Amino acid sequence: MKLATPFAVLAIASSLAAGTALAKDTITVGVTPGAHEEILEEVQKLAKEQGLDVEIATFSDYVVPNQALNDGDLDLNSFQHVPYLDNQVADRGYDLKAVGKTIITPMGIYSNKVESVDDIPENSRVAIPNDPTNGGRALLLLQAKGVIKLADGAGLKATPLDIVDNPKNIDILELDAAQLPRVLNDVSVAAINTNYALDAGFNPIEDSIAIESPDSPYANVIVARTEDADADWVKQFVEIYQSNEIRSFIENTYGGAVVPVF
Incomplete structure:
Protein backbone atom coordinates (compact mmCIF):
# COMPACT_ATOMS: atom_id res chain seq x y z
CA MET A 1 0.00 0.00 0.00
CA LYS A 2 1.35 3.39 -0.98
CA LEU A 3 1.33 5.97 1.83
CA ALA A 4 0.40 9.55 1.11
CA THR A 5 3.17 12.09 1.48
CA PRO A 6 2.67 15.07 3.82
CA PHE A 7 2.20 17.25 0.74
CA ALA A 8 -0.49 14.93 -0.61
CA VAL A 9 -2.27 14.92 2.75
CA LEU A 10 -2.17 18.72 2.81
CA ALA A 11 -3.57 18.90 -0.73
CA ILE A 12 -6.41 16.53 0.17
CA ALA A 13 -7.25 18.54 3.29
CA SER A 14 -7.24 21.78 1.33
CA SER A 15 -9.51 20.27 -1.30
CA LEU A 16 -11.97 19.05 1.33
CA ALA A 17 -11.98 22.47 3.02
CA ALA A 18 -12.70 24.18 -0.28
CA GLY A 19 -15.47 21.73 -1.02
CA THR A 20 -17.06 22.46 2.35
CA ALA A 21 -16.98 26.21 1.69
CA LEU A 22 -18.66 25.72 -1.68
CA ALA A 23 -21.37 23.46 -0.25
CA PRO A 106 -31.07 58.31 -2.71
CA MET A 107 -30.20 60.35 0.38
CA GLY A 108 -32.80 62.96 1.30
CA ILE A 109 -32.93 66.20 3.27
CA TYR A 110 -35.75 66.21 5.83
CA SER A 111 -37.20 68.85 8.12
CA ASN A 112 -39.97 69.40 10.65
CA LYS A 113 -39.46 73.16 10.40
CA VAL A 114 -39.05 74.25 6.77
CA GLU A 115 -40.56 73.17 3.47
CA SER A 116 -37.62 74.00 1.19
CA VAL A 117 -33.86 74.18 1.47
CA ASP A 118 -34.24 77.82 0.43
CA ASP A 119 -36.04 78.42 3.73
CA ILE A 120 -33.23 77.16 5.97
CA PRO A 121 -32.70 80.02 8.47
CA GLU A 122 -29.40 81.75 9.00
CA ASN A 123 -27.26 80.44 11.87
CA SER A 124 -29.33 77.24 12.12
CA ARG A 125 -28.11 73.71 12.73
CA VAL A 126 -27.96 71.10 9.96
CA ALA A 127 -27.40 67.44 10.91
CA ILE A 128 -25.47 64.98 8.74
CA PRO A 129 -24.10 61.43 9.29
CA ASN A 130 -20.84 61.29 11.20
CA ASP A 131 -19.13 58.54 9.18
CA PRO A 132 -16.72 59.84 6.51
CA THR A 133 -18.43 58.60 3.35
CA ASN A 134 -22.04 59.36 4.27
CA GLY A 135 -20.98 62.67 5.79
CA GLY A 136 -19.28 63.57 2.52
CA ARG A 137 -22.34 62.40 0.63
CA ALA A 138 -24.56 64.70 2.71
CA LEU A 139 -22.28 67.67 2.13
CA LEU A 140 -22.31 67.03 -1.63
CA LEU A 141 -26.11 66.95 -1.50
CA LEU A 142 -26.20 70.24 0.41
CA GLN A 143 -23.86 71.71 -2.18
CA ALA A 144 -26.02 70.42 -5.04
CA LYS A 145 -29.01 72.19 -3.48
CA GLY A 146 -27.13 75.48 -3.09
CA VAL A 147 -26.83 75.48 0.70
CA ILE A 148 -23.02 75.43 0.83
CA LYS A 149 -20.03 75.32 -1.49
CA LEU A 150 -17.15 72.87 -1.07
CA ALA A 151 -13.53 73.30 -2.06
CA ASP A 152 -12.63 72.09 -5.53
CA GLY A 153 -11.49 68.48 -5.36
CA ALA A 154 -13.13 67.75 -2.00
CA GLY A 155 -14.73 64.71 -3.59
CA LEU A 156 -16.69 61.92 -1.94
CA LYS A 157 -14.82 62.25 1.37
CA ALA A 158 -15.60 65.93 1.91
CA THR A 159 -15.77 67.11 5.52
CA PRO A 160 -17.14 70.32 7.07
CA LEU A 161 -13.56 71.66 6.87
CA ASP A 162 -13.93 71.64 3.07
CA ILE A 163 -16.78 74.18 3.15
CA VAL A 164 -15.51 77.36 1.46
CA ASP A 165 -18.81 79.22 1.17
CA ASN A 166 -21.54 79.11 3.81
CA PRO A 167 -23.88 82.02 3.01
CA LYS A 168 -26.36 81.21 5.80
CA ASN A 169 -23.65 80.45 8.35
CA ILE A 170 -25.19 77.07 9.14
CA ASP A 171 -23.68 74.91 11.86
CA ILE A 172 -22.99 71.35 10.69
CA LEU A 173 -23.83 68.81 13.39
CA GLU A 174 -22.32 65.35 12.81
CA LEU A 175 -24.30 62.49 14.39
CA ASP A 176 -24.66 58.74 14.12
CA ALA A 177 -26.72 58.08 10.99
CA ALA A 178 -29.34 56.04 12.87
CA GLN A 179 -30.05 58.97 15.23
CA LEU A 180 -30.82 61.53 12.54
CA PRO A 181 -34.60 60.95 12.23
CA ARG A 182 -34.89 61.47 16.00
CA VAL A 183 -33.25 64.91 16.03
CA LEU A 184 -35.49 66.64 13.48
CA ASN A 185 -37.17 68.69 16.21
CA ASP A 186 -33.77 69.94 17.35
CA VAL A 187 -32.26 70.99 14.01
CA SER A 188 -33.39 72.93 10.98
CA VAL A 189 -32.82 70.05 8.55
CA ALA A 190 -31.07 66.67 8.50
CA ALA A 191 -29.59 64.66 5.64
CA ILE A 192 -30.81 61.10 6.22
CA ASN A 193 -29.98 57.83 4.48
CA THR A 194 -33.08 56.24 2.97
CA ASN A 195 -32.94 53.03 5.01
CA TYR A 196 -33.18 55.04 8.25
CA ALA A 197 -35.79 57.38 6.76
CA LEU A 198 -37.98 54.42 5.78
CA ASP A 199 -37.49 52.83 9.18
CA ALA A 200 -38.71 56.08 10.78
CA GLY A 201 -41.87 56.02 8.65
CA PHE A 202 -40.88 58.60 6.03
CA ASN A 203 -41.59 58.30 2.32
CA PRO A 204 -38.42 59.71 0.75
CA ILE A 205 -40.19 60.86 -2.41
CA GLU A 206 -43.04 62.61 -0.59
CA ASP A 207 -41.52 63.66 2.74
CA SER A 208 -38.04 64.92 1.88
CA ILE A 209 -37.59 68.57 0.98
CA ALA A 210 -34.72 67.64 -1.36
CA ILE A 211 -33.40 64.33 -2.64
CA GLU A 212 -30.24 63.04 -4.26
CA SER A 213 -30.16 62.25 -7.97
CA PRO A 214 -30.56 58.48 -8.58
CA ASP A 215 -27.47 58.48 -10.83
CA SER A 216 -25.15 59.19 -7.88
Missing part, protein backbone atom coordinates in the same frame (compact mmCIF):
# COMPACT_ATOMS: atom_id res chain seq x y z
CA LYS A 24 -22.68 25.81 2.45
CA ASP A 25 -26.48 25.53 2.74
CA THR A 26 -27.11 27.93 5.66
CA ILE A 27 -25.72 31.44 5.66
CA THR A 28 -26.04 34.48 7.91
CA VAL A 29 -26.37 37.87 6.23
CA GLY A 30 -26.02 41.19 8.06
CA VAL A 31 -28.25 44.16 7.22
CA THR A 32 -29.43 47.46 8.65
CA PRO A 33 -33.12 48.25 9.30
CA GLY A 34 -35.45 49.46 6.58
CA ALA A 35 -35.20 48.58 2.90
CA HIS A 36 -32.13 46.37 3.22
CA GLU A 37 -33.82 44.20 5.84
CA GLU A 38 -37.17 44.14 4.03
CA ILE A 39 -35.61 43.12 0.71
CA LEU A 40 -33.53 40.44 2.40
CA GLU A 41 -36.69 38.96 3.92
CA GLU A 42 -37.97 38.45 0.36
CA VAL A 43 -34.62 37.01 -0.70
CA GLN A 44 -34.82 34.67 2.30
CA LYS A 45 -38.16 33.25 1.08
CA LEU A 46 -36.90 32.75 -2.46
CA ALA A 47 -33.63 31.22 -1.27
CA LYS A 48 -35.51 28.72 0.90
CA GLU A 49 -37.27 27.41 -2.21
CA GLN A 50 -33.85 26.82 -3.76
CA GLY A 51 -32.39 24.97 -0.79
CA LEU A 52 -30.43 27.84 0.73
CA ASP A 53 -31.34 28.86 4.29
CA VAL A 54 -30.68 32.55 4.95
CA GLU A 55 -30.52 33.82 8.52
CA ILE A 56 -30.85 37.58 8.94
CA ALA A 57 -28.79 39.58 11.46
CA THR A 58 -29.97 43.19 11.80
CA PHE A 59 -27.58 45.88 13.05
CA SER A 60 -28.52 49.36 14.23
CA ASP A 61 -25.41 51.07 12.87
CA TYR A 62 -23.02 50.99 9.91
CA VAL A 63 -19.85 50.04 11.78
CA VAL A 64 -20.49 46.57 13.22
CA PRO A 65 -21.66 44.65 10.09
CA ASN A 66 -18.25 44.89 8.39
CA GLN A 67 -16.38 44.01 11.57
CA ALA A 68 -18.67 41.02 12.14
CA LEU A 69 -18.18 39.85 8.55
CA ASN A 70 -14.42 40.25 8.70
CA ASP A 71 -14.31 38.36 12.03
CA GLY A 72 -16.33 35.45 10.62
CA ASP A 73 -19.54 36.08 12.57
CA LEU A 74 -21.42 36.72 9.30
CA ASP A 75 -21.16 35.08 5.90
CA LEU A 76 -22.24 38.15 3.91
CA ASN A 77 -23.60 41.62 4.49
CA SER A 78 -25.88 43.85 2.43
CA PHE A 79 -26.19 47.41 3.74
CA GLN A 80 -23.50 49.69 2.30
CA HIS A 81 -22.49 51.55 -0.81
CA VAL A 82 -19.14 51.21 -2.55
CA PRO A 83 -17.48 54.39 -1.21
CA TYR A 84 -18.28 53.33 2.37
CA LEU A 85 -16.87 49.83 1.79
CA ASP A 86 -13.72 51.23 0.20
CA ASN A 87 -13.23 53.57 3.16
CA GLN A 88 -13.70 50.77 5.71
CA VAL A 89 -11.25 48.49 3.90
CA ALA A 90 -8.65 51.26 3.69
CA ASP A 91 -9.05 52.47 7.28
CA ARG A 92 -9.53 49.16 9.10
CA GLY A 93 -7.66 46.69 6.94
CA TYR A 94 -10.67 44.43 6.36
CA ASP A 95 -10.26 41.68 3.76
CA LEU A 96 -13.68 42.17 2.20
CA LYS A 97 -14.92 42.30 -1.38
CA ALA A 98 -18.09 43.44 -3.16
CA VAL A 99 -19.67 40.50 -4.99
CA GLY A 100 -22.83 42.01 -6.47
CA LYS A 101 -24.81 45.25 -6.80
CA THR A 102 -28.18 45.61 -5.11
CA ILE A 103 -29.95 48.98 -4.83
CA ILE A 104 -29.39 52.67 -4.62
CA THR A 105 -31.24 54.59 -1.94
CA PRO A 217 -22.12 56.89 -7.35
CA TYR A 218 -23.56 55.34 -4.19
CA ALA A 219 -24.73 51.93 -5.44
CA ASN A 220 -25.15 49.43 -2.59
CA VAL A 221 -23.48 46.04 -2.73
CA ILE A 222 -23.44 42.53 -1.29
CA VAL A 223 -20.11 41.99 0.46
CA ALA A 224 -18.19 38.80 1.29
CA ARG A 225 -14.83 37.97 2.78
CA THR A 226 -12.34 37.91 -0.09
CA GLU A 227 -11.63 34.22 0.51
CA ASP A 228 -15.32 33.40 -0.10
CA ALA A 229 -15.94 35.74 -3.03
CA ASP A 230 -15.94 32.97 -5.66
CA ALA A 231 -17.75 30.32 -3.59
CA ASP A 232 -20.79 28.68 -5.17
CA TRP A 233 -23.06 29.64 -2.26
CA VAL A 234 -22.09 33.30 -2.71
CA LYS A 235 -22.90 33.13 -6.41
CA GLN A 236 -26.21 31.43 -5.61
CA PHE A 237 -27.17 34.14 -3.12
CA VAL A 238 -26.25 36.94 -5.53
CA GLU A 239 -28.26 35.33 -8.34
CA ILE A 240 -31.31 35.06 -6.08
CA TYR A 241 -30.98 38.69 -4.96
CA GLN A 242 -30.58 39.87 -8.54
CA SER A 243 -33.57 37.88 -9.81
CA ASN A 244 -36.58 39.33 -11.60
CA GLU A 245 -38.72 38.44 -8.57
CA ILE A 246 -36.66 40.65 -6.26
CA ARG A 247 -36.47 43.45 -8.84
CA SER A 248 -40.27 43.44 -9.08
CA PHE A 249 -40.61 43.47 -5.28
CA ILE A 250 -38.35 46.52 -5.01
CA GLU A 251 -40.08 48.44 -7.79
CA ASN A 252 -43.57 47.65 -6.53
CA THR A 253 -42.81 48.31 -2.85
CA TYR A 254 -40.80 51.53 -2.81
CA GLY A 255 -42.18 53.57 -5.69
CA GLY A 256 -38.81 54.97 -6.76
CA ALA A 257 -37.44 55.69 -3.29
CA VAL A 258 -35.30 52.56 -3.61
CA VAL A 259 -33.98 51.69 -7.07
CA PRO A 260 -32.56 48.29 -8.16
CA VAL A 261 -29.18 48.59 -9.90
CA PHE A 262 -28.82 45.05 -11.24
